[in-house]
Amino acid sequence: MKIYKLLPIIFITMIFTFSCTQENSSEIMSYPQEDFSRTDSIKVASSSSRAISENISSNLNHSQKDSRKVVQTISMEITVVSIQDSIDTIHEATIQNDGFIISSEIRDDRGKTYGFISIRIPKSDTAVLSNIIRDISEKIIRENLYSNDVTDQYSDLNARINNMKVAEQTYLRLFNEAKSIEDMVNIQGKINEIRWDIENFEGQINYMDATTSTTLINVSLQQSSDHQPIINEKWKPFDTLKDSLRDLVEFTQEFANILIRILIFSPIWIGMLIIILLLRKIRWKKLKFTRNK
Numbered sequence: 001m002k003i004y005k006l007l008p009i010i011f012i013t014m015i016f017t018f019s020c021t022q023e024n025s026s027e028i029m030s031y032p033q034e035d036f037s038r039t040d041s042i043k044v045a046s047s048s049s050r051a052i053s054e055n056i057s058s059n060l061n062h063s064q065k066d067s068r069k070v071v072q073t074i075s076m077e078i079t080v081v082s083i084q085d086s087i088d089t090i091h092e093a094t095i096q097n098d099g100f101i102i103s104s105e106i107r108d109d110r111g112k113t114y115g116f117i118s119i120r121i122p123k124s125d126t127a128v129l130s131n132i133i134r135d136i137s138e139k140i141i142r143e144n145l146y147s148n149d150v151t152d153q154y155s156d157l158n159a160r161i162n163n164m165k166v167a168e169q170t171y172l173r174l175f176n177e178a179k180s181i182e183d184m185v186n187i188q189g190k191i192n193e194i195r196w197d198i199e200n201f202e203g204q205i206n207y208m209d210a211t212t213s214t215t216l217i218n219v220s221l222q223q224s225s226d227h228q229p230i231i232n233e234k235w236k237p238f239d240t241l242k243d244s245l246r247d248l249v250e251f252t253q254e255f256a257n258i259l260i261r262i263l264i265f266s267p268i269w270i271g272m273l274i275i276i277l278l279l280r281k282i283r284w285k286k287l288k289f290t291r292n293k
């Protein structure tokens with residue numbers, strides 16, 4: 001009778017124990033899932049960091065390309081309707097885009113008008129000025145772009161300047177520690193030489209900075225043949241006649257000057273001629289005397 005009373009208690013205990021065992025097993029089985037999710041997050045983090053590093057390296061490469069020192073020169077030869085108007089247009093566009101004029105020229109050669117203008121423009125505005133020049137031209141005869149990479153020279157100059165500044169500090173320390181006037185004079189001479197070299201190299205650096213941050217554009221202009229008159233309006237026959245007469249007078253004057261100089265120096269060359277004749281006569285007499293013997 002007592003055993004039957006204990007059976008429910010034993011049954012309930014077995015059910016409770018089995019349920020606890022299932023919960024523990026479920027908890028144990030859940031751990032790998034957490035590990036797998038953590039591994040996935042690590043993979044995502046590593047891939048994102050790789051993408052970031054690649055982005056940084058690409059930006060560094062891009063910045064290195066942008067930091068290169070390149071001297072650019074554009075040469076253009078075009079035909080235009082009006083030389084003066086075209087040069088004025090280029091001049092105005094250059095000033096508006098923070099550039100400056102180096103030189104400009106308009107000349108007439110045998111009835112044809114030619115022009116030339118040289119400008120410097122910031123590199124960022126090079127395309128703008130080039131398009132303006134193309135727009136005002138009737139025909140582009142020639143257009144060339146020359147580039148010269150001076151990055152190595154630029155880096156070399158900076159390295160030399162840094163080395164010289166270190167040497168300058170060393171000589172300054174030696175100058176302060178010098179105990180004789182002779183040593184001080186010698187060291188001061190070295191310091192002056194180093195400072196002169198530094199200023200020279202810094203001048204070259206400044207020149208490279210100026211030439212690499214801008215573009216030199218040389219434009220040769222000639223008037224289009226369609227707009228050139230058959231008869232040159234500047235032709236003046238009376239002026240040509242005057243110039244010819246002036247040239248004739250100048251030639252006559254120069255010829256007269258030559259005759260005057262010959263006349264003034266005549267005693268000298270006449271005396272030399274007389275001496276030569278006398279010497280030849282004496283020689284001839286000697287030869288005749290020897291033949292008679």
